[in-house]
Amino acid sequence: MKRVWVYQCNRFLHDEEIARIEDILSEFVLQWTAHGNQLAGSFSIRYGLFLMLMVDEEKAMVTGCSIDKSVHLLKKIEQELGISLFDRMQIAYRDPSSGNILIVGRDTFSSLVRDGGVHAETIVFNNMLTQVDELDKKWEVPLKDSWHARVFL
Structure with missing residues (x-):
């Protein structure tokens, strides 16, 4: 099984920051270990907004x-670049x-749902995934098919 952790930045990253x-x-990831065992780690940065560790x-x-x-490292990245990943x-x-x-706060998103600016078919990002094989079909999904539906619909 390939595990994934998805971290969403609070803003879009600049090219220099991505680099x-x-x-x-x-x-x-080259030196990431668990009890002395080398982990087969990798990462991806998508849309200049999402960091994925796998x-x-x-x-x-x-x-x-x-x-x-990994969390400690991501917190260092946050400090160095003045961003939030958590x-x-x-x-x-x-x-x-x-x-x-687009990125908005929960209150704004709730208002958008209430006012019709966002609806059940709007694509949201389900950053709660835990398996890499879910990324293709369960990461970018209609609001109605995500955990967001329980909170906002």
């Missing part, structure tokens, strides 16, 4: 300590009219 994050994460657990299992190492109060979605990705 810096790629440098940091490239070095990190581990192939068929090669070595992730542990609490190895997850803590703000679960931000919702990313595709604007129904333009298809552009």
Whole structure:
């Protein structure tokens, strides 16, 4: 099984910031271990907004300590770049009219749903996924098919 952790930035990253994050994460995954065992780690940055850390657990299992190492590193990235990767109060979605990705707070998103600016078919990003094989079909999904529906519809 390949695990994934999806972290959403509070704003879109600039090209230089993406390059810096790629440098940091490239070095990190090369030395990422769990109880002395090398993890088969990788990463992806999508849309200049989402950081994804992945581990192939068929090669070595992730542990609490190895997850803590990744969180610690991401917090360092936050400090260095002045961004937030752990703000679960931000919702990313595709604007129904333009298809552009927008980021708003939960209250604003709730108002958009109430006022019809966002509806059941609006594409949202389900960052709660835990398996890489879910990314293609369960990450960008209509609001009605995501955890967002329980909160906002």
